[in-house]
Amino acid sequence: MKYRNRVAVVTGAGSGIGRALTIALAADGARVAASDIDAAGLAATSAACAPGSVATYHLDVADRAAVRAHAEQVRADLGPASMLFNNAGVDLMAEIESMEPADLDWLFGINFGGVVNGTTAFLPQLIEAGSADRPARLINLSSAFGLIAVPAQGAYCASKFAVRGLTETLRQEMIMNDRPVTVHCVHPGVVKTNFGKNMRTSAEDAEVARTLFDKAALTTPERTARTILRGVDRGKARILVGPDGRIAAALPRLLGVSYTTLLARGSRVTSRRRTANPPSVEERNPL
Template identity: 45%
Template structure:
């Protein structure tokens, strides 16, 4: 397997491309000459992303809910009709949900898992046959800093992001064993300045004051710009890296977790 992917002339699918990290990834891919199929439920946001990219590459936009099993299953044919092939799939679409396990209903928990975990699995299953037809291809799954550590109040989000990490690593090992040309990258963004904190849902049992306190706390940690994050991630795709830590905070926290795999929260949870 080649150690580097030249993105010029390639075709990439990016979910969650209407804003934030997804938009930044799409723009960084396009700057490198990569054609992009952009997917999101937010059609207005998708239109803005397309306008920002311009006409330097072929860009298509598609309304897609990754929680919709049938829509995801039909999506590869749509992309093939528009672009002819697929070299890169970036599973970035995701939502946030705050609340302890006791505060979340089963329906709330399942809502997040259906998007953040099952959406990644559905997209991977749908597009892997197309990726395997290419001489060189990359599947890119976004986990999180909370796929490395699990803070209180993030039981659903951490469950999904740890699962994305585990799924990606197991799939990578399976593809390596099968001598596949498809590589798998798992991405762990730290605090990136997107709308994820302000747009996060809270469990119905979470009080208004507690919800505002959680949003304020996490908003303070969002320091890296989406553009910086997008460049880091796309550079990781070019290098076909197995793991990409996005931001200084992600690198520091990953190191602490390695040193203190059970007791890390005694250190990281101070001052909360």
């Protein structure tokens, strides 16, 4: 029971990585405050955990006042949080030339605004709950695309680079100010969750884009949760998930910014092949 007496806060807990984190934390003794905008998904997560181990909250992480009120509610219900997973996130597939600015605002409000809101609302509780022997943990979900930029993911990459910048700054400030809080930035490659299905896209064929996303997934959410929790236990500042997460970290180290030319050429070839050989009906409807 590694997380006994821990109050763990997980946003976006109604699906995918957030659900797998909630289940793993609850199984190992934590009392989990699980939140999402999707009530049905959240209920399913709670049902997969032992009775009484998870408290559920309807929450839009982009709503700053609601996140502040949520932090107070969690403290009242469970006590001060000692683990925070800022996990809720969304995707937008659109080239910058044709991107709707309103879509970028929507994505930034959740992916970056949500992390800022969660971090600032819960930081006082984490500082209060942590100690030198048992530090509190703050974990922010960035992405492999917070390490490298790729075509048609401009808004998403920008938001996840921003999460990395905020997280790496906060880590330094916690160390500098002797705060009992360790800070971790997570960079998964493509994980098989509902992320592709929930994506907004201006691509001509949204279904094909989502199918390709699912096909690219190399890691399960359960494996991702295990990698995250192991990385946190070991105090790792940067937690890479999956072979594609590790490749994303290596590319700019090996090639500098020239990796962008390489990826652009690769994407051009792939998109030409796709135009010449459009996916079959089976590929469009894998189920």
